[in-house]
Amino acid sequence: xxxxxxxxxxxxxxxxxxxxxxxxxxxxxxxxxxxxxxxxxxxxxxxxxxxxxxxxxxxxxxxxxxxxxxxxxxxxxxxxxxxxxxxxxxxxxxxxxxxxxxxxxxxxxxxxxxxxxxxxxxxxxxxxxxxxxxxxxxxxxxxxxxxxxxxxxxxxxxxxxxxxxxxxxxxxxxxxxxxxxxxxxxxxxxxxxxxxxxxxxxxxxxxxxxxxxxxxxxxxxxxxxxxxxxxxxxxxxxxxxxxxxxxxxx
Numbered sequence: 200x201x202x203x204x205x206x207x208x209x210x211x212x213x214x215x216x217x218x219x220x221x222x223x224x225x226x227x228x229x230x231x232x233x234x235x236x237x238x239x240x241x242x243x244x245x246x247x248x249x250x251x252x253x254x255x256x257x258x259x260x261x262x263x264x265x266x267x268x269x270x271x272x273x274x275x276x277x278x279x280x281x282x283x284x285x286x287x288x289x290x291x292x293x294x295x296x297x298x299x300x301x302x303x304x305x306x307x308x309x310x311x312x313x314x315x316x317x318x319x320x321x322x323x324x325x326x327x328x329x330x331x332x333x334x335x336x337x338x339x340x341x342x343x344x345x346x347x348x349x350x351x352x353x354x355x356x357x358x359x360x361x362x363x364x365x366x367x368x369x370x371x372x373x374x375x376x377x378x379x380x381x382x383x384x385x386x387x388x389x390x391x392x393x394x395x396x397x398x399x400x401x402x403x404x405x406x407x408x409x410x411x412x413x414x415x416x417x418x419x420x421x422x423x424x425x426x427x428x429x430x431x432x433x434x435x436x437x438x439x440x441x442x443x444x445x446x447x448x449x
Contacts, residue, residue: 230305
């Protein structure tokens with residue numbers, strides 16, 4: 200796959216993943232469909248002057264997105280990927296995870312690991328603190344998707360809405376996961392990586408990857424009560440994987 204240089208090329212690459220996933224009824228297309236929405240929001244934000252530095256934000260977006268896109272294609276070719284992405288990709292082979300779990304585990308790998316690496320890379324040789332404002336803005340867009348997705352899926356699958364009225368356990372699970380993201384500190388990792396000598400960065404990234412993969416266990420193994428609720432939701436999900444991907448894309 201040729202290198203990506205613009206947001207338009209990011210969107211084109213995501214469209215390709217989505218198309219292949221729909222043809223193959225592959226749950227990996229769920230995250231790609233959601234991420235396409237994120238990328239379009241970032242593109243619109245740059246055009247509207249939402250970010251402090253538009254050109255820098257586009258570079259960050261390209262580096263950030265490329266980590267996911269490269270990992271996806273590497274996985275398809277049975278090449279090594281980070282532990283965090285391996286956990287996310289392997290979930291696609293199982294029947295019971297609901298759409299929301301597929302999305303959350305992708306967000307876990309991408310926000311908790313990839314975002315910090317991309318931030319350090321785009322600010323290489325510069326003061327990373329100057330990126331803090333825009334980092335917060337893009338993280339805000341990403342994190343807000345947790346509840347947006349819950350709402351969207353409730354519209355698509357009424358069973359989820361009924362269960363959410365019956366119990367707050369799913370909401371608690373989402374809130375706890377969001378808190379875990381905040382506690383683990385994507386920005387702190389970006390700063391630490393930026394201030395680490397280049398020869399030591401690979402070891403730091405590997406250590407971070409191991410920690411992020413463990414956070415993924417909150418999603419793949421949420422406990423008996425939440426797990427039971429998710430199974431009920433899974434049985435209530437309507438349509439093929441391809442149709443669900445289309446619902447998320449639109």
